[in-house]
Amino acid sequence: MAALKTVLDRIDANLEAALARLFKLVSIKSVSTDPAFADDCAAAAQFLSDELASLGFEASVRPTAGHPMVVAHAKAARPDVPHLLFYGHYDVQPPDPLELWESPPFEPKIVEAETGRRIVGRGVADDKGQLMTFIEAVRAFKETGDLPCKITVLLEGEEETGSPSLPVFLAANKGELEADLALVCDTGMWDRRTPAITTMLRGLVTEEVIIRGADRDLHSGIFGSAAVNPIHALARVIAGLHDADGKITLPGFYDAVAELPEEVAEQWRALKFDEAAFLGAVGLSVPAGEKGRSVLEMVWSRPSCDVNGIIGGYTGKGSKTVLPAQASAKFSFRLVGAQDPAKIAESFRAYVRKSLPQDCRVEFIPHGGSKALNLPFSSESLSRASRALQAEWDATPVLAGCGGSIPIVGSFKSDLNMDTLMIGFGLEDDRVHSPNEKYELSSFHKGARSWARVLDALAL
Incomplete structure (x- = not known):
């Protein structure tokens, strides 16, 4: 050679x-x-x-x-x-x-x-x-x-x-x-x-959730407050996924998430990553997510949970006083470390079921998953x-x-x-x-x- x-x-x-x-x-x-x-x-x-x-x-x-x-x-x-x-x-x-x-x-x-x-x-x-x-x-x-x-x-x-x-x-x-x-x-x-x-x-879990209430759309003046609103139920599901510090609330979610080795964390800190410029380039100014974590940590080495889309009720021009029969949302979880996509999906589904009012039914549509590497x-x-x-x-x-x-x-x-x-x-x-x-x-x-x-x- x-x-x-x-x-x-x-x-x-x-x-x-x-x-x-x-x-x-x-x-x-x-x-x-x-x-x-x-x-x-x-x-x-x-x-x-x-x-x-x-x-x-x-x-x-x-x-x-x-x-x-x-x-x-x-x-x-x-x-x-x-x-x-x-x-x-x-x-x-x-x-x-x-x-x-x-x-x-x-x-x-x-x-x-x-x-x-x-x-x-x-x-x-x-x-x-x-x-x-x-x-x-x-x-x-x-x-x-x-x-x-x-x-x-x-x-x-x-x-x-x-x-x-x-x-x-x-x-x-x-x-x-x-x-x-x-x-x-x-x-x-x-x-x-x-x-x-x-x-x-980071790995990935993607789930679609459909929440159903009444058997048809209802007049909100006649049924408002008396009938369950699937959009309200979906909103409570979404709001409860994060606590006040930006952590994801699913039981066991962080069990397989390890902290960075200190020598790697020190190297990342030494990079002097410009968080303001990173967010400013897309018209933002304040980091979201887990408090006490840098932006680099959050996007490179920490798991995340995001809502990628919401559908429910009347979405055309003007107003329509409808109480919708169903609402849906698409969710994605980015995974790190040894997090198991199947366990994360099941924890999420159990959380959604537990969060629903009595008259709501839920359907889950999986869209794939992969482990972190x-x-x-x-x-x-x-x-x-x-x-x-x-x-x-x-x-x-x-x-x-x-x-x-x-x-x-x-x-x-x-x-x-x-x-x-x-x-x-x-x-x-x-x-x-x-x-x-x-x-x-x-x-x-x-x-x-x-x-x-x-x-x-x-x-x-």
Whole structure:
């Protein structure tokens, strides 16, 4: 295996050619949601398979019920090194509205900005530029020697539409895709000078509740006060879910919620996250949620309960003095730690039933759930990756949480029993899914160098 400096030097020397390869990929209109672009999605998959094959991988395009997968395998020079599974996606969001683009979305270009040079084009940040950082790191190893780890690559073409073919594909190819550790690049940095490793993803429980009272809508002048109002019952259910300090009141809700390790909490405090700017950007000023918790804690490492929609009674223009027969609401719970989605859902249902007046009936419609995911802070792979990123960026990586969920990471854990290192080089202002999507040239260049360092560190 070549010395790491030789590999990094090759990445530097390859930059212009690497950009040309990225531009070819970005120019392919692989919009997964629109059937009119099915051939383009197939072309993107073939392009990536050919690139990996040219680097010595056993690469192939695999059909699915939707857009194809790319699967590729490469051995390392040494047999006693980890086997890594790298995941990315080649599909992109539609570029609409086209009139807001300053240049054609599928004609990538380099533009100058105050922060430096950047690449503009649909999908350049999500996820084509990100996945190509990994492929370019692999290229540099292959051109100067051999790979430091055994590597399997899995690239899909339906991430932007919810990955409908992925669960079936994972189940059918479980043996082929098993590895020691998964790598996912679809994440970002803390800021343009500070890398991050996403170590926590919140889980999810979604429930729809329908509360029914009378057998039909009633005249509020005749039945008002005498008949139960399902909207009132629903309002009491919602109001009782949080106490005065913002904590969720469901029995046992916090039983599996652990406090952050102090060293991580200290790192987060040192970030000096601007809560006022975060909320001010969406027209707010005062943090809600649990009192005594920072905004970062609440969105990265604490559970939440939210009402996502309410329906009941007359909602048209003007007034109608109706007492409705039913009211409904959609709820979501973000979970952390070892919280069990099934137990949270049952606790919620028991609470709703207990809260209802005698003449009300309730129906629950589940809309799915998933466990939270945590990469152990004591993980050796996390420590090695962190040191590798610090060497490249000269900054301590932030061990970040993620308020949302990344389904593929959950699938890797539940279906393949693998932990995942989530390392990406996107920035908050990359305009992902929006017109004029961009990826900093420094993200692309140093991202490739970072992956080279990470692969080297994981092989030691």
